[in-house]
Amino acid sequence: MAFYGWPFSQCQSISTPLSVQFHSGIRLLDIRLTEVNGRLMSFHGVYPQKTSFIFILECLHAFLTSPEGSRETIVVSIKPEATGYNFDGLVHKEISESVGGWNMWFLESRIPALGEVRGKAVMFSRFGRGDEWKTGMGIHPTYWPDSEMDGFTWMCNETTVRTNDWYHIPSFISIPEKVALSTSVLLPPPPTAASGPLLNITYFSASSFPLASPQTVSQGFGWPKWGLGVEGVNTRVARWVTERLSEDEPKIRGWSFIDYYEEPKNVLVPLLIELNYRGRVPGEDGW
Numbered sequence: 636m637a638f639y640g641w642p643f644s645q646c647q648s649i650s651t652p653l654s655v656q657f658h659s660g661i662r663l664l665d666i667r668l669t670e671v672n673g674r675l676m677s678f679h680g681v682y683p684q685k686t687s688f689i690f691i692l693e694c695l696h697a698f699l700t701s702p703e704g705s706r707e708t709i710v711v712s713i714k715p716e717a718t719g720y721n722f723d724g725l726v727h728k729e730i731s732e733s734v735g736g737w738n739m740w741f742l743e744s745r746i747p748a749l750g751e752v753r754g755k756a757v758m759f760s761r762f763g764r765g766d767e768w769k770t771g772m773g774i775h776p777t778y779w780p781d782s783e784m785d786g787f788t789w790m791c792n793e794t795t796v797r798t799n800d801w802y803h804i805p806s807f808i809s810i811p812e813k814v815a816l817s818t819s820v821l822l823p824p825p826p827t828a829a830s831g832p833l834l835n836i837t838y839f840s841a842s843s844f845p846l847a848s849p850q851t852v853s854q855g856f857g858w859p860k861w862g863l864g865v866e867g868v869n870t871r872v873a874r875w876v877t878e879r880l881s882e883d884e885p886k887i888r889g890w891s892f893i894d895y896y897e898e899p900k901n902v903l904v905p906l907l908i909e910l911n912y913r914g915r916v917p918g919e920d921g922w
Contacts, residue, residue: 640682696735723763742771806846835889886914
């Protein structure tokens with residue numbers, strides 16, 4: 636939802652609202668909210684994004700009840716961008732009042748199979764304790780260090796969740812390292828690692844002031860093929876996925892957060908979707 640506040644708060648093109656994102660294959664949303672006059676509004680940092688939470692819920696409901704979206708699933712990460720008020724209560728109140736209500740949501744504290752949640756939004760609550768939420772808070776991280784470079788691990792019920800959210804990189808010089816770390820978490824862990832259900836979450840997004848705006852990090856600049864510029868994260872990740880698809884690599888699964896997802900030339904999202912078919916086994920992965 637970060638469409639405004641160029642160069643450091645904007646992370647998506649204004650030409651890709653939620654309806655366009657859904658039809659582009661986006662199934663994971665990063666929603667940041669702040670209270671304004673008693674209602675929740677979308678923000679990125681201190682910059683307003685001119686969209687209410689109620690409107691976001693209406694867009695979700697419209698897609699998930701449409702012929703195209705009724706067998707799809709949207710994971711919705713919700714996080715406050717400011718403190719000092721009852722954020723939990725406002726989220727609860729506005730979902731209760733929304734067109735889809737609670738019937739639209741999967742709120743159990745576990746990672747569901749895909750077949751369980753078709754036509755639903757899966758709550759990924761990066762907020763509060765939910766003391767007043769008798770409905771449950773869905774997938775709720777127990778641990779989330781700020782911009783941990785090497786990544787971190789937490790448990791959701793019996794599922795091990797491997798996460799890399801290193802977003803505060805020093806400058807655009809760190810783009811290659813950012814790509815290496817954010818893609819490595821998508822690969823299966825060593826056989827000696829903990830067994831059991833596993834979920835990988837990675838953030839391809841990153842920024843820092845003044846030498847790494849989201850646009851610079853995601854898209855690069857100049858003419859890198861000619862040695863005059865820097866290649867961005869999205870192009871590097873697209874090449875990494877292409878290499879994985881062209882080799883006899885292990886099964887790759889996970890959730891990926893991406894700035895300016897349609898760059899370069901709408902190739903990255905289709906490549907990531909194609910990974911769903913690598914190592915497909917009947918009866919697994921929600922098939």
